[in-house]
Amino acid sequence: MRKRKKGLSFISGLLMVGILAACGDADEDANSAQNGTEPDADANNGEITIGQINWAENIAVTNMWKVILEDKGYEVDLTLLDMGATMMALSSDELDASLEIWLPVQDANYLEEYEDTINFSEATWFDNAQVGLVVPEYLEDINSVEDLNANKELFDGQIIGFDPGAGTMEVTEQLIEDYNLDFELLPSTEPAMIAEIGSKIENEEPIVSPLWSPHWVFSDFDLKFLDDPKNTFGETEKIHHATRLGFEDDYPEVSEWFNNWKMDDQEIAELINYVEGAEDPLDGATEWIDENQDLIGEWVN
Known part of the structure; x- marks a missing residue:
């Protein structure tokens, strides 16, 4: 052995x-x-x-x-x-x-x-499996990554992320470059990111984060994946x-x-x-x- x-x-x-x-x-x-x-x-x-x-x-x-x-x-x-x-x-x-x-x-x-x-x-x-940026369903006018720059002030120019070094975080950095987004990706932890999503949804405030399915959060909150026309996140994982x-x-x-x-x-x-x-x-x-x-x-x- x-x-x-x-x-x-x-x-x-x-x-x-x-x-x-x-x-x-x-x-x-x-x-x-x-x-x-x-x-x-x-x-x-x-x-x-x-x-x-x-x-x-x-x-x-x-x-x-x-x-x-x-x-x-x-x-x-x-x-x-x-x-x-x-x-x-x-x-x-x-x-x-x-x-x-x-x-x-x-x-x-x-x-x-x-x-x-x-x-x-x-x-x-x-x-x-699916990976991408998500926003709350109540943000009816934001349905694509391409909608983000026009709504930068709504999100304070921030994408709320999770663990630095995670593959999805690195792909999100690539997505920011691919779409020339004027946004900063803020690392934290998965529990902290989910807590922030919950807090924002409770107050019907805007938030955008990288997320993946399967995940329990989709059963607790009404979230939608943003369209990714450049396919940076890929299709089915x-x-x-x-x-x-x-x-x-x-x-x-x-x-x-x-x-x-x-x-x-x-x-x-x-x-x-x-x-x-x-x-x-x-x-x-x-x-x-x-x-x-x-x-x-x-x-x-």
Whole structure:
């Protein structure tokens, strides 16, 4: 089994803890050989570290997989990182998996930079994602990105964004350039951005932000995507997962389960609502899993 490096020198100070070196159990393998059985490849190391990003759908699916895998006997650590640090950690074998890679547009920069040092899955778990700038439905005269400059004062020349380094934030910067928008993109966090959207809508004030679907916010607020004639954000996005090189050899069973994983709009929306509504995300994920055993069985059987 390929060993992962210990330490996080290149991202010291980030929120990453408890990633341990992988090691095999030679005695167990030897006993299996004596008994005439092949050792389970995944049994060499029961610990899997998954990167978690502070986005609603990412929190939902990482907690879902933590529950599923721990029910199967694995030990799963969720490590909170931003997208850039996640890619670096996967590339240096300090992280096993990231469950949310948006392609072909949003995370194309990471694919280009790390395609030789990270395994980006061809399999997708969500096939109908959308990304773009959104405004409240009550802004009836603003329906396209091309309408923004003429209404700059209405928005104070600001696009309210989320995590710096996220692929969608970089694409939004490209969109500002493509449309020659006289706007500034303000980074924050996803929770802060959603709170600002909620505050503005409560007072029927204007706001424009980059957002994506699937996301629970569309069930709580009446928002619309702005037309993007230059197609900077792309059309339909698909969500993939990524793993460190060697993960498929070390954990063939889990790799197969990740590749089998598929969700539709209703399933991911319901999972997000369960996780968001629970005091502990694991409790929400567990409840959703208990009610969707047939679906889970399609992935892990």
